[in-house]
Amino acid sequence: MSDETGTAPSRRALIGWGGAGLALGAAAAGGAAAALSGGADDTRTVADSGAAVPFHGAHQAGIATAVQDRLHFAAFDVTTDDRAELIALLKEWTKAAARMTQGHAVGGGAVSDLAEAPPDDTGEALGLKASRLTLTIGFGPTLFKDRKGKDRFGIADRRPEALIDLPAFPGDNLDAARSDGDLCVQACADDPQVAVHAIRNLARIGMGKVAIRWSQLGFGKTSSTTPDAQTPRNMMGFKDGTRNIAGTDTAALEKHVWVSGKAGPAWLAGGSYLVARRIRMHIETWDRTSLKEQEDVFGRDKGEGAPQGRQRERDEPNLKAMLPTAHVRLAHPDSNGGARILRRGYSFTDGTDGLGRLDAGLFFLAYQHDVRDGFVPVQRGLARSDALNEYIQHVGSALFAVPPGVRDADDWWGRALFS
Amino acid sequence: MRAARTSVVAAISALATITAVAGCAQKSDAKGSDAVQVTASDDACEVSKTSFPAGHVKLAVENKGSKVTEVYVYAPGDRIVTERENIGPGTSTSISAEIKTGSYEIACKPGMKGHGIRQKVSATGKGAVAKRDPKLDKAVAAYRAYAQQQADETLPVAQKFADAVKKDDLEGAKKLYAPSRVGWERTEPVAESFGDIDPKVDVREDGLEKGQKWTGWHRLEKSLWQAKKITAADHDLADQLIKDLKDWQKRVGTADITPTGMANGAKELLDEVQTGKVTGEEERYSHTDLVDFEGNVEGAETSYKLLKPVASKNDPELAKSLDKQFAAVGKLLDKYREGKGFVSYDTVTESKRKELSDAVNALAEPLSRLAAAVVTK
Numbered sequence: 115m116s117d118e119t120g121t122a123p124s125r126r127a128l129i130g131w132g133g134a135g136l137a138l139g140a141a142a143a144g145g146a147a148a149a150l151s152g153g154a155d156d157t158r159t160v161a162d163s164g165a166a167v168p169f170h171g172a173h174q175a176g177i178a179t180a181v182q183d184r185l186h187f188a189a190f191d192v193t194t195d196d197r198a199e200l201i202a203l204l205k206e207w208t209k210a211a212a213r214m215t216q217g218h219a220v221g222g223g224a225v226s227d228l229a230e231a232p233p234d235d236t237g238e239a240l241g242l243k244a245s246r247l248t249l250t251i252g253f254g255p256t257l258f259k260d261r262k263g264k265d266r267f268g269i270a271d272r273r274p275e276a277l278i279d280l281p282a283f284p285g286d287n288l289d290a291a292r293s294d295g296d297l298c299v300q301a302c303a304d305d306p307q308v309a310v311h312a313i314r315n316l317a318r319i320g321m322g323k324v325a326i327r328w329s330q331l332g333f334g335k336t337s338s339t340t341p342d343a344q345t346p347r348n349m350m351g352f353k354d355g356t357r358n359i360a361g362t363d364t365a366a367l368e369k370h371v372w373v374s375g376k377a378g379p380a381w382l383a384g385g386s387y388l389v390a391r392r393i394r395m396h397i398e399t400w401d402r403t404s405l406k407e408q409e410d411v412f413g414r415d416k417g418e419g420a421p422q423g424r425q426r427e428r429d430e431p432n433l434k435a436m437l438p439t440a441h442v443r444l445a446h447p448d449s450n451g452g453a454r455i456l457r458r459g460y461s462f463t464d465g466t467d468g469l470g471r472l473d474a475g476l477f478f479l480a481y482q483h484d485v486r487d488g489f490v491p492v493q494r495g496l497a498r499s500d501a502l503n504e505y506i507q508h509v510g511s512a513l514f515a516v517p518p519g520v521r522d523a524d525d526w527w528g529r530a531l532f533s
Numbered sequence: 534m535r536a537a538r539t540s541v542v543a544a545i546s547a548l549a550t551i552t553a554v555a556g557c558a559q560k561s562d563a564k565g566s567d568a569v570q571v572t573a574s575d576d577a578c579e580v581s582k583t584s585f586p587a588g589h590v591k592l593a594v595e596n597k598g599s600k601v602t603e604v605y606v607y608a609p610g611d612r613i614v615t616e617r618e619n620i621g622p623g624t625s626t627s628i629s630a631e632i633k634t635g636s637y638e639i640a641c642k643p644g645m646k647g648h649g650i651r652q653k654v655s656a657t658g659k660g661a662v663a664k665r666d667p668k669l670d671k672a673v674a675a676y677r678a679y680a681q682q683q684a685d686e687t688l689p690v691a692q693k694f695a696d697a698v699k700k701d702d703l704e705g706a707k708k709l710y711a712p713s714r715v716g717w718e719r720t721e722p723v724a725e726s727f728g729d730i731d732p733k734v735d736v737r738e739d740g741l742e743k744g745q746k747w748t749g750w751h752r753l754e755k756s757l758w759q760a761k762k763i764t765a766a767d768h769d770l771a772d773q774l775i776k777d778l779k780d781w782q783k784r785v786g787t788a789d790i791t792p793t794g795m796a797n798g799a800k801e802l803l804d805e806v807q808t809g810k811v812t813g814e815e816e817r818y819s820h821t822d823l824v825d826f827e828g829n830v831e832g833a834e835t836s837y838k839l840l841k842p843v844a845s846k847n848d849p850e851l852a853k854s855l856d857k858q859f860a861a862v863g864k865l866l867d868k869y870r871e872g873k874g875f876v877s878y879d880t881v882t883e884s885k886r887k888e889l890s891d892a893v894n895a896l897a898e899p900l901s902r903l904a905a906a907v908v909t910k
Binding site for chain 1: 793796797854858884887891894895896897898899901902904905907908
């Protein structure tokens with residue numbers, strides 16, 4: 115305990131330091147936002163600029179947005195039963211998210227508060243650019259009715275029909291401690307520190323109202339929403355996600371990703387559904403698999419990423435040239451009655467497990483307008499027949515309804531649901 | 534249990550209000566000496582001057598009463614600046630101290646007990662004295678009394694624990710182990726401020742420096758629960774523990790306590806819970822972590838309650854949130870009560886520990902803003 119009655123320099127003398135970092139961040143963010151407004155698709159250019167992705171809009175950013183390099187995804191349990199407190203938190207979160215995505219610090223900043231108190235912002239993103247940070251919120255089935263069937267917030271009747279309890283798929287080995295959640299926040303950014311900072315600060319603001327249930331860091335995006343860019347490789351060394359829905363393909367987004375006002379509840383119009391699956395890869399056994407088998411499992415060649423029997427990555431695949439158990443063949447829309455989903459998955463490596471095996475895999479994130487004709491039929495087919503199943507296991511699972519975008523400064527995450 | 538805790542706080546608040554004690558009078562003749570004459574009797578404490586220059590100050594004390602007395606100089610918040618015990622009837626002594634500019638109280642304690650008969654004095658000189666809200670001084674004084682009370686009440690229990698160890702009464706010692714630590718756990722930030730005592734009484738095996746001898750509660754904990762037998766060396770350890778705790782008891786009154794220190798100390802108590810108790814690390818052999826957990830929370834709540842009159846004025850929302858979260862943690866702890874204590878922590882599952890951890894986070898986060906609420910005008 116320190117003596118405050120002595121002749122120590124006034125804490126107030128230190129407050130002047132607070133503003134500098136914020137002003138810098140704002141300037142950088144402004145310039146970057148301008149660079150982005152041309153609708154630039156080239157991920158690298160945008161990433162290098164450290165741009166700010168606009169927070170307000172008809173849809174939440176972080177879905178059709180060109181996929182950033184890094185991820186911090188967090189699922190929360192709501193620990194309060196008080197509807198007003200939850201709403202107040204969502205408002206506070208929205209305010210903090212709007213600031214952080216534009217490169218600003220939370221609240222009074224990282225150094226501008228009283229010397230005696232911890233600062234509002236944790237500070238590790240101070241001086242970093244916005245780095246195209248997007249924060250995307252989702253509402254899990256248990257927000258509408260908890261596990262005991264209780265309607266804590268008076269919204270049980272607003273639970274969308276499509277927000278189902280995902281069916282059990284053969285081969286799943288789901289860990290409850292890595293599954294589900296009342297709320298989720300997906301933070302994507304080109305700088306991992308920016309993404310981690312965002313989740314950390316939201317979690318801190320939420321303490322007493324929400325508690326982190328589980329979270330996942332991701333790197334090396336495994337699919338692209340920018341068709342001109344190279345498709346990145348997953349931890350198995352393959353290009354997976356070539357046929358993804360492009361963030362610029364408005365028609366496909368309308369058809370497959372955004373919930374229309376007619377199909378779902380009004381509060382979700384312009385929103386989407388997010389499936390999150392932690393898919394562990396048996397890295398060591400995969401690495402011992404012959405190249406031929408690896409390529410047969412995927413249905414692509416490893417070097418170029420071309421579908422079997424074709425030359426270039428983006429050549430139209432000839433599904434019949436692949437084994438009936440090939441991953442690409444089974445996942446293809448033609449094998450699923452035209453079902454398409456927008457994937458934004460990331461690789462993860464959480465060090466090694468107790469047996470010295472690399473704890474790595476794919477953190478699968480997919481957006482669609484209805485999981486019942488998106489993820490569920492596709493995964494059913496894969497779970498049944500995919501040759502890849504020998505090398506992977508789904509160990510975590512969650513489903514969220516993702517509300518539409520925050521329209522303006524007066525709007526907030528979930529307003530339509532709670533109003 | 535919760536009700537009892539509240540009443541302790543109430544009692545302390547009451548104690549703090551008895552600062553204006555009758556019986557103090559100012560003596561007019563200073564006998565031409567620079568020394569401050571302090572004339573103690575059984576019902577008075579006269580000082581020759583209530584204002585003197587700061588710096589090297591000499592108190593000439595004469596006990597004209599029939600009881601043994603002691604004389605203290607207290608800084609605001611009842612921090613002991615200097616003291617002299619065992620001044621027999623009819624004897625004189627002199628006390629010297631370096632006293633900074635500011636307001637103080639000189640107290641005589643006939644019978645060497647209680648709050649004492651007090652006289653307000655001031656040391657004058659260069660430099661403006663930082664004026665603090667008297668409510669905060671009151672809070673500090675009450676907290677100091679609490680810390681002293683905790684130490685005073687710990688000693689007899691710790692003595693019983695030590696006695697059981699020395700009688701090779703394994704089961705008796707086990708029963709007394711956790712209760713003997715409660716007072717310490719409640720006031721840990723104060724106790725830890727004496728850097729030399731903490732490593733002797735509360736260090737865990739993995740906290741030892743190379744060459745450091747392991748003593749204190751946790752060494753005995755290991756004997757009682759892991760080795761399940763008491764050795765001759767443990768007898769000596771029990772004696773050593775009492776000796777070190779007596780040192781703590783004697784020095785509590787000199788601890789440097791400030792309002793922001795109290796607020797941050799409350800937060801530190803929750804940090805203790807979050808890093809050591811929730812994980813089961815602290816009491817890895819006895820699994821009595823929940824007893825410590827409650828002690829830490831009670832200590833934090835006492836600090837908060839004492840600061841609340843100021844904090845709730847400056848930040849009513851914060852006070853509301855703290856009241857709610859303290860209650861929530863208390864309610865959660867209630868689930869684990871068993872007899873007079875708590876269930877063994879190794880029976881608390883991972884998911885239940887997370888629930889406890891979430892509740893501690895929910896309390897500690899607003900508690901970290903208490904210091905700001907205390908200093909904000």
